[in-house]
Amino acid sequence: QKEVEQDPGPLSVPEGAIVSLNCTYSNSAFQYFMWYRQYSRKGPELLMYTYSSGNKEDGRFTAQVDKSSKYISLFIRDSQPSDSATYLCAMIASGTYKYIFGTGTRLKVLA
Amino acid sequence: DTGVSQNPRHKITKRGQNVTFRCDPISEHNRLYWYRQTLGQGPEFLTYFQNEAQLEKSRLLSDRFSAERPKGSFSTLEIQRTEQGDSAMYLCASSLGRVTGELFFGEGSRLTVL
Numbered sequence: 001q002k003e004v005e006q007d008p009g010p011l012s013v014p015e016g017a018i019v020s021l022n023c024t025y026s027n028s029a030f031q032y033f034m035w036y037r038q039y040s041r042k043g044p045e046l047l048m049y050t051y052s053s054g055n056k057e058d059g060r061f062t063a064q065v066d067k068s069s070k071y072i073s074l075f076i077r078d079s080q081p082s083d084s085a086t087y088l089c090a091m092i093a094s095g096t097y098k099y100i101f102g103t104g105t106r107l108k109v110l111a
Numbered sequence: 112d113t114g115v116s117q118n119p120r121h122k123i124t125k126r127g128q129n130v131t132f133r134c135d136p137i138s139e140h141n142r143l144y145w146y147r148q149t150l151g152q153g154p155e156f157l158t159y160f161q162n163e164a165q166l167e168k169s170r171l172l173s174d175r176f177s178a179e180r181p182k183g184s185f186s187t188l189e190i191q192r193t194e195q196g197d198s199a200m201y202l203c204a205s206s207l208g209r210v211t212g213e214l215f216f217g218e219g220s221r222l223t224v225l
Contacts, residue, residue, distance in 0.1 A: 008151065034213065042219070090214070099204075
């Protein structure tokens with residue numbers, strides 16, 4: 001079993017829809033959680049960075065962490081065709097240095 | 112601050128040749144990482160530097176791979192005697208490192224081995 005599991009998709013939604021992207025993990029030591037957006041043939045771009053449980057909002061993006069369920073989510077409101085990309089979750093335990101990534105979910109927002 | 116810079120962006124080589132990639136991290140970031148990413152997969156950890164010290168090297172890296180970070184600034188990743196299985200995107204990332212912080216990636220160096 002992988003430490004971080006993420007549905008690879010693809011996920012297709014109409015423009016304006018609310019998108020929910022999720023990751024589950026097995027290592028209870030993870031405390032820092034990140035979401036990255038990666039366009040085709042580009043490097044990952046950091047979208048959200050959260051510590052421990054709770055919610056964090058930035059514009060159309062909301063990150064949620066539920067440590068009790070070992071489950072994290074990224075919500076995208078009013079999705080746009082420019083949001084079409086692969087979304088990667090990543091996490092790391094406090095005091096360590098190795099970031100662990102999910103496989104990424106491919107999202108297509110249809111105009 | 113121009114972000115993490117990687118060169119070359121794309122390298123095409125023949126099997127058996129050596130290739131070298133360079134990474135310039137964000138200034139003052141003392142942690143530097145190399146990851147490898149293949150199609151449909153997330154980044155896989157290859158190696159990690161704290162300043163100039165290479166603190167971990169993944170067992171994914173055979174002896175043909177070597178990485179350096181002289182003076183704790185830029186880093187190079189060399190692959191000797193390339194094989195077709197080495198074809199991938201090689202990603203460099205850096206973080207500040209005082210606490211467990213955000214990880215910032217470069218645009219990657221894509222290697223194609225013919």
